[in-house]
Amino acid sequence: MEESTAESTAATADTLRMELKKTIAEILDDGGVSEDRAASVPQVPKEFKCMLSHAIMREPVVIASGQTYERRYIQQWLMYKVTCPKTREVLSHRLWSPNYLVDELITQWCQANKYDRPEASDKPIGLFNDDIDLLLQRISSPSSVEDQTKAANELRRQTKRFDNVPASFVAEIPESITRLLTPISALGEDIDSNPGFQKDIITALLYISGLEENKTAVAQHPLDPTAYKVFEAGIAKTRRNSAEALWLLSKLDSNKTIIGNSETLKALVHIIKEDHFTAAISASYAVFHLCCLPENRAKWIKERNFVYIYFALLALMTAQNGVIEEIEDLGFVDGMFSILRNTSCSVTGENGTLIFLRMCGLNTGDRDRERTRLKLIKEEEDKYSTFSKLAKQGSQRAMIKAEAILQWIKRSGTGEEP
Secondary structure, three states: OHHHHHHHHHHHHHHHHHHHHHHHHHHHOOOOOOHHHHHOOOOOOHHHEOOOOOOEOOOEEEEOOOOEEEHHHHHHHHHHOOEOOOOOOEOOOOOEEEOHHHHHHHHHHHHHHOOOOOOOOOOOOOOOHHHHHHHHHHHHOOOOHHHHHHHHHHHHHHHHHOOHHHHHHHHHOOOHHHHHHHHHHHOHHHOOOOHHHHHHHHHHHHHHHOOHHHHHHHHOOOOOHHHHHHHHHOOHHHHHHHHHHHHHHHOOHHHHHHHOOHHHHHHHHHHHHHOOHHHHHHHHHHHHHHOOOHHHHHHHOOOHHHHHHHHHHHHHHOOOOOHHHHHHHOOOHHHHHHHHHHOOOHHHHHHHHHHHHHHHHOOOOOHHHHHHHHHHHHHHHHHHOHHHHHHHHOOHHHHHHHHHHHHHHHHHOOOOOO
């Protein structure tokens, strides 16, 4: 019996070896590495990728079905299942052994293509796609509120703890974002009936949004207006995570148009005005990124309440290194001049003069940039008397700052500082 098993294993190994040699010959002997191919990141052959990790294998092992997988992924799989991930056949045993042939072939391919093979890792692995899909079924089509809440909590834990869960959530699971968020909208006016469920769904969305490759897919999902109530009525952690998720999504240029709507504006402004400091900071940065898009600035700048918030958050942010340069590079300055010269709000005048005073005094060693900055401020004053008016008619704080700006303008031509 043992001899028969050994012969069968040897025959399987010989067959596998022949198939893999044929495959690698086709890969390595296909005209060598062209200049175009060498100049770009090579495409890893699917035979060298583990279907569980979706990445090139670092420690390939073979299981009873004859299929090869990344060691730590198949170990995790076999802890809970007795089937082969690819063939779905029931395995005769759960043992595995190193696949030295595949390992050598991958090494040869990496060397031929100058591909950096990742180091082996013992980082823990979360649920696989089938299990995540089952959690989504329990969330979107629950048998009970209790089970739905438990499933949402488990999904939150998985997306936070394991890198592979957010990575495969969008790419590998059909309509995953829709299935995750639809239950929030479905609650309608009862959206606050289950705050724990609300928190777990939004927090899972936050971790999923953290991956660059997921941001577009998340932002493209249309939210029912009712769902925006989580920004106002949800528990503090839900509001904070909602704001942080929008901040992450707003960093991607293509998302600025998608999520730059009035509902998003109202939600973010509410958090900035009413919420805890950490939530307000995330919401402020989201607004800042969304305003990089001219049409968003033009659309939102008409909102009186938003102008107040806009200058307040910019005044807060310009105290940080590099923010003034970013404002200039993004083309915000002309719009800020327009707001400041037309405002009747004393607080906006105070924040606006503070921002421009910081711009006058900013010394980064780039003399050309500093001269250009002062020239723009001087041109604004010469054409509209913006700072002279504020020095006479603004609040006490605005008057002091406007007068200091006028001193900078006066001495800018002499190269002296006031």
